[in-house]
Amino acid sequence: MSDDATSVFVNPLRDPQDRRLPRIAGPCGLVIFGVTGDLSRKKLMPAVYDLASRGLLPPGFSLVGYARRDWADQDFAQVVHDSVKEHARTEFREEVWKQLAEGIRFVQGDFSDDVAFDQLRQTILDLDRVRGTRGNHAFYLSIPPRFFSDVIGQLKEHGLTDPKPGAWRRVVVEKPFGSNLETARELNAIVSEVFPPDSVFRIDHYLGKETVQNILAMRFANAMFEPVWNANYVDHVQITMAEDIGIGGRAGYYDGIGAARDVIQNHLLQLLALTAMEEPTSFDAKSLRIEKQKVLESVVLPRRLDLATARGQYTEGWSGGVKVPGYLEEEDIPGSSHTETYAAITLGVETRRWAGVPFYLRHGKRLGRRVTEVAVVFKRAPHLPFSATATEELTQNALVIRVQPDEGVTMRFGSKVPGTAMEIRDVNMDFAYGGSFTESSPEAYERLILDVLLGEPPLFPRHEEVEQSWKILDPIVDYWAEHGKPDTYEAGTWGPASADKMLARDGRVWRRP
Amino acid sequence: MIELNDTTSSAIAAEFVRARRRAGSPAMGMVMTLVFVVEEEDAETAMDIARSASREHPARVLGMILGDGRGAARVDAKVGIGSGWTGETALITLSGAVTKHPESVVLPLLLPDSPVVVWWPSRAPADPAADPLGRLARRRITDAAAVRTGKAKAMLTQCRAYAPGNTDLAWTRLTGWRALLAAALEQAQSKVTAASVSAERISPSADLLSAWLSDRLKVKVARRGSEGPGITRVVLTTKQGDIVIARPDGKLATLSAPGEPDRPVALKRRELDELLSEELRRLDPDEVYARTVKRMVKEDAK
Numbered sequence: 001m002s003d004d005a006t007s008v009f010v011n012p013l014r015d016p017q018d019r020r021l022p023r024i025a026g027p028c029g030l031v032i033f034g035v036t037g038d039l040s041r042k043k044l045m046p047a048v049y050d051l052a053s054r055g056l057l058p059p060g061f062s063l064v065g066y067a068r069r070d071w072a073d074q075d076f077a078q079v080v081h082d083s084v085k086e087h088a089r090t091e092f093r094e095e096v097w098k099q100l101a102e103g104i105r106f107v108q109g110d111f112s113d114d115v116a117f118d119q120l121r122q123t124i125l126d127l128d129r130v131r132g133t134r135g136n137h138a139f140y141l142s143i144p145p146r147f148f149s150d151v152i153g154q155l156k157e158h159g160l161t162d163p164k165p166g167a168w169r170r171v172v173v174e175k176p177f178g179s180n181l182e183t184a185r186e187l188n189a190i191v192s193e194v195f196p197p198d199s200v201f202r203i204d205h206y207l208g209k210e211t212v213q214n215i216l217a218m219r220f221a222n223a224m225f226e227p228v229w230n231a232n233y234v235d236h237v238q239i240t241m242a243e244d245i246g247i248g249g250r251a252g253y254y255d256g257i258g259a260a261r262d263v264i265q266n267h268l269l270q271l272l273a274l275t276a277m278e279e280p281t282s283f284d285a286k287s288l289r290i291e292k293q294k295v296l297e298s299v300v301l302p303r304r305l306d307l308a309t310a311r312g313q314y315t316e317g318w319s320g321g322v323k324v325p326g327y328l329e330e331e332d333i334p335g336s337s338h339t340e341t342y343a344a345i346t347l348g349v350e351t352r353r354w355a356g357v358p359f360y361l362r363h364g365k366r367l368g369r370r371v372t373e374v375a376v377v378f379k380r381a382p383h384l385p386f387s388a389t390a391t392e393e394l395t396q397n398a399l400v401i402r403v404q405p406d407e408g409v410t411m412r413f414g415s416k417v418p419g420t421a422m423e424i425r426d427v428n429m430d431f432a433y434g435g436s437f438t439e440s441s442p443e444a445y446e447r448l449i450l451d452v453l454l455g456e457p458p459l460f461p462r463h464e465e466v467e468q469s470w471k472i473l474d475p476i477v478d479y480w481a482e483h484g485k486p487d488t489y490e491a492g493t494w495g496p497a498s499a500d501k502m503l504a505r506d507g508r509v510w511r512r513p
Numbered sequence: 514m515i516e517l518n519d520t521t522s523s524a525i526a527a528e529f530v531r532a533r534r535r536a537g538s539p540a541m542g543m544v545m546t547l548v549f550v551v552e553e554e555d556a557e558t559a560m561d562i563a564r565s566a567s568r569e570h571p572a573r574v575l576g577m578i579l580g581d582g583r584g585a586a587r588v589d590a591k592v593g594i595g596s597g598w599t600g601e602t603a604l605i606t607l608s609g610a611v612t613k614h615p616e617s618v619v620l621p622l623l624l625p626d627s628p629v630v631v632w633w634p635s636r637a638p639a640d641p642a643a644d645p646l647g648r649l650a651r652r653r654i655t656d657a658a659a660v661r662t663g664k665a666k667a668m669l670t671q672c673r674a675y676a677p678g679n680t681d682l683a684w685t686r687l688t689g690w691r692a693l694l695a696a697a698l699e700q701a702q703s704k705v706t707a708a709s710v711s712a713e714r715i716s717p718s719a720d721l722l723s724a725w726l727s728d729r730l731k732v733k734v735a736r737r738g739s740e741g742p743g744i745t746r747v748v749l750t751t752k753q754g755d756i757v758i759a760r761p762d763g764k765l766a767t768l769s770a771p772g773e774p775d776r777p778v779a780l781k782r783r784e785l786d787e788l789l790s791e792e793l794r795r796l797d798p799d800e801v802y803a804r805t806v807k808r809m810v811k812e813d814a815k
Contacts, residue, residue: 020801059693
């Protein structure tokens with residue numbers, strides 16, 4: 001390439017002070033397996049377009065689709081075109097499309113098809129030649145995990161996983177990362193046999209969300225929160241992810257997996273880690289991982305799993321003015337299913353900072369509304385110099401990080417009611433990222449795809465974290481499997497009565513988020 | 514919009530609070546005050562742009578129209594809060610002697626403890642940092658390409674008057690070009706021995722781009738004329754050959770580099786609201802811009 005390649009080339013046009021210039025990934029391409037799926041059409045392709053539209057993709061960026069459909073390149077390009085038009089965040093512009101369209105390819109085949117993988121190899125070599133992608137390619141496996149072994153085996157066999165010197169090959173996998181510790185390890189063995197740890201990107205799209213990243217900014221960039229962020233002041237923490245929808249078309253995947261494995265193992269434990277971890281020495285991937293890993297290792301389960309966990313299954317009911325069927329009446333769900341659609345668990349974090357502070361995690365489908373939040377609930381003031389009647393309506397102070405929707409932060413504290421008598425009542429102070437502000441804030445997938453192309457892993461969980469999370473969850477799920485069946489709750493409500501009792505035993509109540 | 518005729522700053526401030534309460538939410542989520550100074554006929558357009566740009570950064574937007582300096586001093590205002598948007602706006606017309614003291618009207622209306630940005634959509638003072646309104650601000654934004662008279666010299670005037678916190682939208686218009694050039698050079702990994710910029714004859718952006726390239730690459734940059742629109746072609750010459758970015762239509766560029774296939778790249782000329790949004794993202798002085806204008810002044814002196 002260049003005559004002075006031996007000495008390191010310093011780009012004179014780059015300057016660390018020049019913060020207007022975006023980080024653009026080097027020449028590269030993205031290969032998506034399972035390109036006909038919903039995720040690919042609704043999230044991945046629009047995110048690729050939005051990145052291009054923001055000028056963050058390298059010239060010559062190429063997108064290869066791999067699926068069983070009998071498509072030519074143009075047919076696939078048309079699919080990308082339509083999905084981008086429908087789902088992209090930024091305005092559709094012809095010139096951005098032109099930049100992308102030239103690099104779109106399609107390879108037809110199933111996951112064990114030698115001929116097709118050979119063709120994929122040819123396609124990639126071809127792209128390196130006509131688009132200048134220089135052998136840098138990321139493989140996005142948007143496919144069920146049972147096919148991982150086939151695809152990764154084929155990639156290896158056809159020499160697609162060994163980059164030539166100076167180039168890279170990366171692999172991107174989506175959750176679920178296994179369904180328990182054992183399968184997670186098997187899955188990791190398959191991937192890590194072929195790709196080194198730094199080339200494996202596990203996507204947990206929650207970690208790409210602005211509000212989730214803001215947890216770190218809020219905790220570690222400010223002076224006023226961290227001093228009270230411990231067991232001296234915090235009474236307990238509630239982490240909630242509620243969905244108002246049912247299982248939709250995911251019956252095949254969902255039944256037998258259930259709420260705890262589907263969501264608590266990944267999203268909620270990651271939120272717990274970010275909320276509870278100590279300050280990392282810096283914000284690079286390694287330092288963040290060390291702190292997350294540490295706090296996940298300090299998580300302990302309560303002694304009595306029967307008293308400190310709860311699970312439920314929704315029954316027929318009215319949800320937001322619509323009559324909806326119960327879980328057992330959903331299509332393709334066996335009437336005898338014991339899969340939980342609601343799970344609540346109590347966890348402890350055995351560190352000096354958090355000893356004695358319970359973390360309550362809950363997730364459910366067909367709940368009151370769609371919301372994800374982390375609520376840090378503080379202890380009552382040790383002494384109230386007011387009469388009991390004056391503070392009757394004062395509850396505990398709370399700081400709530402609203403992850404979605406209506407992203408922002410809420411603080412709840414007591415305030416005097418105007419009037420002659422001293423009467424104190426809860427009030428809320430809201431910080432909103434703002435309806436309009438979030439319009440322009442990038443979609444999580446954009447951030448994550450860009451990070452994959454740039455090779456920056458801070459927002460991706462490593463297999464150690466995944467395995468640690470399964471170690472926390474496995475005993476609970478096993479206990480459930482051996483003891484009875486889920487309680488029931490009416491669709492459109494806030495979960496089974498047993499979950500309320502679980503908190504009542506500790507003298508606490510769930511927030512209505 | 515509420516019209517306040519022959520009014521004062523405190524009446525305008527009170528109207529902001531009343532308007533918010535009427536809308537049902539007394540909460541303020543605004544992060545800055547954006548002041549712009551315009552002629553009456555451009556006021557509506559500028560307000561639309563400011564409103565759109567401040568979506569990303571909810572702001573109190575104060576549009577200042579400095580009217581006829583003769584006659585009795587008088588302040589008129591149209592005050593409103595956005596619907597579907599968190600900011601506040603006031604379009605304030607000054608006439609009479611108060612046109613010489615606009616800062617006295619603006620000062621009481623600045624949001625407490627948050628940054629102030631002044632934007633001159635068209636004609637700007639020769640030294641923005643010394644301007645009575647400019648002095649209140651941490652960031653001062655001019656647009657040399659939008660002045661109506663003395664276009665050819667406008668950019669150089671702003672370069673000479675540079676003070677930390679000043680930027681010109683001619684610089685903002687270059688971000689896409691600069692990002693692409695930096696990316697292209699990263700791929701080429703080679704020393705640049707010469708460069709050229711082709712653009713419309715009067716193009717403040719092209720002047721700045723030449724100055725930036727010569728400052729960073731330590732080479733002489735040739736400036737060539739073309740029909741436009743804007744900048745049409747940039748060439749970086751290396752030992753292996755030329756890296757060329759050509760954008761004949763103001764939208765889609767082609768990147769050519771030695772040993773690489775030609776590739777199309779979207780490089781659209783951006784609208785004013787997008788440019789202003791980019792400016793509002795950074796409220797600290799732009800050091801790279803500072804070095805670039807210094808270079809431009811130096812080259813001009815030669």
